[in-house]
Amino acid sequence: MKRLVALVPVAWLGLFFLVPFLVLLKISFSEPAIAQPPYLPLLDWADGILTIALNLGNYIFLTEDPLYLLSYLSSVKIAAISTVLTLLLGYPMAYVIARAPEHRRGLLLMLVILPFWTSFLLRVYAWIGLLKANGIVNNALLAVGVIDQPLVMLQTDFAVYLGIVYTYLPFMILPLYATLSKLDADLLDASADLGARPGTTFLTVTLPLSLPGVVAGSMLVFIPAVGEYIIPALLGGPGTLMIGSVLWNEFFLNRDWPVAAAVAIVMVLVLALPIALLRRVQAREGERP
């Protein structure tokens, strides 16, 4: 009975989350073909001879066309900058919520979480109306007279940063709040009593103690942001290079499944370190009472 309880979810997630990665790995080594499905089998059994065709071509292809390397680098850059921006906005918010009077904390947290429940797609869509040439922001600025020409904001990297910060902000605030609210207030008092100024107390006591929350929040933003597709598709321009879009186009436009699989495998390798970091922080948090 006890075994069955664990076995069912392990079997489900194993079959529909873990095994797909093995299939992905396999397809990334197969040769593209004009067929249904569009790749050749790795193993072939004919006349009692087993042939294994391990095709490294897809990976070599990724190194030959600079588009791929540039897209990986650009995705990591965009995700990293967005993560820092999200942290800069999310930290003060989490700090104030954690310091707020007990009865108000629930409401403030709920206000942070509520947008997360609202459709991600529609929240990204909202920025199109705000940022476009005859959009709400430009109309307002023109009406006030701050600008004479509409600003070009949509279809730029700026819009992508904005979209990522906006949609992932709750993921940053929640783990930060979790560590900041557990912070012992006596430590802060002690630091102040010993003559430290508020800035010094923050840098030497609060910030180091909230580091697990900083790491967890940052990874929760950075990892999915690297592979983001919807935000660059709706808010980015033709110059916005992101690996999620590259993978999407390889699959849906070029119908090159093996290259799409190779792109995905390399993305998993790029993300392996951040994912391991997140697991470590979360496991440690789990051990603490």
Place this chain on the structure above:
Amino acid sequence: MSHTVLRLVVIAGFVFLYAPIVSLVIYSFNESRLVTVWSGFSTKWYGELLRDPQILGAAWISLKVAFLAACLATVLGTLAATALVRHGRFRGQTLLGGLVTAPLVMPEVIIGLSLLLLFVALDNALGWPGGRGLSTIVIAHATFGTAFAVVVIQARMVALDRSVEEAAQDLGARPLRVFFDVTLPGLAPALVAAWLLAFTLSLDDVVIASFVASPGSTTLPMVIFSKVRLGVSPEVNALATLVIATVSILALFSAWLSARRRGAGSGLSG
């Protein structure tokens, strides 16, 4: 940083979070097709929306998928949380822990592509699931929904008082009986919250569904995505307003449920 500056940052943060949502709602009542150029109050786009057969058909598919996926995710999530919280150390615990965390952060394009490749490989080898459609989307959504459900249910399970379960055991109740009569009622608010979370996440997914859906099973977000790629659409604004209204009501309800017995919540359950 002084307190005034901090307070200003927080107010700015909340304005940043809510201004785009409010703008969607306001401009859904705009008469003009240009959406962002105000020309007068009108509810005509709501009428257009309700007469659009493509949107209605897709909405029906999405609701069916989300309902089934949320039910599966809640059951699997409860089992996984029970194993992780209540069973002490067991073989495969690290594996299960990793399996429920990884889908939370894994980019959707990777989950979508790898699941599609699995379905194609299974189809070739076993003749199952027999092409793509509703069932493949349900499986995909139940899988990542489970990961989120575990977070919500686990948080509640850790907070539950074990002594009540132990008392039931001492009084001679068998484990299954204890689970259904004591543990499950205690978990109820978290189960509702987990179901609602899995339901809304399913109702929102574009990327994974695009990979595992067939042309005959286009979901609502896929239709919305193809519309908004071409620019703003007043119909989408009207739809967004309906979604925002529904979600706000559901979220308030689930927050009320989880706040009823516990103080301010942790995790995504609110």
